[in-house]
Amino acid sequence: MNMNYLVVLFDGMADYPLPELGNKTPLEAADAPNLKGMAKTSEVGMIKTVADGMKPGSDVANLSVLGYDPFQYYTGRSPLEAGSIGIDMKSTDISLRCNLVTLSDEPEYADKTILDYCADDISTAEAEQLVAYLGEKLNDDQFHFYSGVSYRHCLIWEHGTLDIGTLTPPHDITGKPIHDYVPAHPNAQKLYALMRKSYDLLKDHPVNQARVARGLRPANSIWLWGEGVRAELPDFKEKYGLDATMISAVDLLKGIGKFSGMEVLQLPNVTGYIDTDFDGKANAAIDAFKRGKNFVYIHVEAPDECGHRGEIQNKVRAIELIDEKIVGPVTAALRQMGSFRVLITPDHATPLSIRTHTNDPVPFMIYDSEKPRQGVEDYCERTAKMTGLYIDTGYTIMNHFLEK
Structure with a gap:
């Protein structure tokens, strides 16, 4: 039958x-x-x-x-998403989920709060511009940004490591100050540096200025989590x-x-x-x-x-x-x-x-x-x-x- x-x-x-x-x-x-x-x-x-x-x-x-x-x-979560958006990961690559989030505006990065884990469900078209801009400024022989859908994107870390401590999903800490959740492991300090730099790059980006003018939250930082190796x-x-x-x-x-x-x-x-x-x-x-x-x-x-x-x-x-x-x-x-x-x-x-x-x-x-x-x-x-x-x-x- x-x-x-x-x-x-x-x-x-x-x-x-x-x-x-x-x-x-x-x-x-x-x-x-x-x-x-x-x-x-x-x-x-x-x-x-x-x-x-x-x-x-x-x-x-x-x-x-x-x-x-x-x-x-x-x-890991991110390698599954990486495969979906066409990234052919090498066995030595680490993939990380890269959320576009909205952080509050305290002067010190670690003092900020996650106001929204998805930046008001930012559109894919807007997000592509922001992720492309981050790539222009931050891609190097170790790190490469790839855009996905809405707030969900991907960072590939060539010859990276999974020995990086705990990376917390942003939807678990919305409304909380991030100082207890920023990457603290010595091997994750390069990732934390990317997160801090992303805020400086994105906070005044024209896409975010236009969003604020429309009464929407800006996607003013990345948040990294969901790390893993190639999936089979x-x-x-x-x-x-x-x-x-x-x-x-x-x-x-x-x-x-x-x-x-x-x-x-x-x-x-x-x-x-x-x-x-x-x-x-x-x-x-x-x-x-x-x-x-x-x-x-x-x-x-x-x-x-x-x-x-x-x-x-x-x-x-x-x-x-x-x-x-x-x-x-x-x-x-x-x-x-x-x-x-x-x-x-x-x-x-x-x-x-x-x-x-x-x-x-x-x-x-x-x-x-x-x-x-x-x-x-x-x-x-x-x-x-x-x-x-x-x-x-x-x-x-x-x-x-x-x-x-």
């Missing part, structure tokens, strides 16, 4: 109950009739996508969901026998797709936020199935971004939009094509109350058009815990989903 497989990955969707939502989570509070309808005949439970001892990032968690053991295959992943088709397509707005997921041999679609109006082109993602997925692909992974960043920003109603709305504009239309199209199976899951939790990732188990749901089962009245954290089904080793979910 031919079977199509769909994964809809709600990045950062899992959360804690909130007083503002009547002690419900955003998922529980969302008006999501497609998810709710599927839950009644689906397998619902909890899954630990991020093993204890690993950082709860989308890199580790999405590798797990796709069936790759992060302890074996994870080499087994081919997804060889591993699972499925012809796969990756649909995402962010370089991290595109990189995972590229390194695992998937078709990676480049869609024009996807942003990684609640203003993304949900319809475009759905249409691309339907088209992929019509073209003969039998596995499509749709990653949607919006719930995670809303969690980092503490935007309660936007996080609820993001879930509703994914349900309405992606889950509904794509499953309806699959029903017309024959048998199909759907995995719905977050990669990790991004609780609004703390505005950063956790490694808490997250709720998953598997729907099979051919094998209805006794499900639950709704798909949310509460009902998923009530079923008692718990998958402790996250990377086994793909074999479970595919019934391998």
Whole structure:
């Protein structure tokens, strides 16, 4: 029997109950009739996508969901993004994620505060100008800047080292003074020098002057983190026998797709936020199935971004939009094509109350058009815990989903 497989990955969707939502989570509070309808005949439970001892990032968690053991295959976040934007890393290269951030204006760099980890979601066009300018001024025989999407960029450090201490993700310390988080390890002092120089170069750049004039935050510094070496992943088709397509707005997921041999679609109006082109993602997925692909992974960043920003109603709305504009239309199209199976899951939790990732188990749901089962009245954290089904080793979910 031919079977199509769909994964809809709600990045950062899992959360804690909130007083503002009547002690419900955003998922529980969302008006999501497609998810709710599927839950009644689906397998619902909890899954630990991020093993204890690993950082709860989308890199580790999405590798797990796709069936790759992060302890074996994870080499750092930035190398996956580097691969996505076409950087052919050498074995001696270190790649670092380079955020464009907004810092406060205290005279000493270490006294500044991260006001915004994404500089008001700076546009890719503006960011390209800033990163190109940094490259003109700072590229040398060791360091090279590459532009990515929006605030997410890449620094390649030739003959670098991973022995650099702890580099903290900027979304974990938004609103905090940076003096406790600037690179302190002796081997990281060249990186810290680049960060300080970037502020001097960017604070009065015409792009930032224009942003301030429009009431937007300036992208006045880089912030380096997510270091790693070149990534290597087994081919997804060889591993699972499925012809796969990756649909995402962010370089991290595109990189995972590229390194695992998937078709990676480049869609024009996807942003990684609640203003993304949900319809475009759905249409691309339907088209992929019509073209003969039998596995499509749709990653949607919006719930995670809303969690980092503490935007309660936007996080609820993001879930509703994914349900309405992606889950509904794509499953309806699959029903017309024959048998199909759907995995719905977050990669990790991004609780609004703390505005950063956790490694808490997250709720998953598997729907099979051919094998209805006794499900639950709704798909949310509460009902998923009530079923008692718990998958402790996250990377086994793909074999479970595919019934391998």
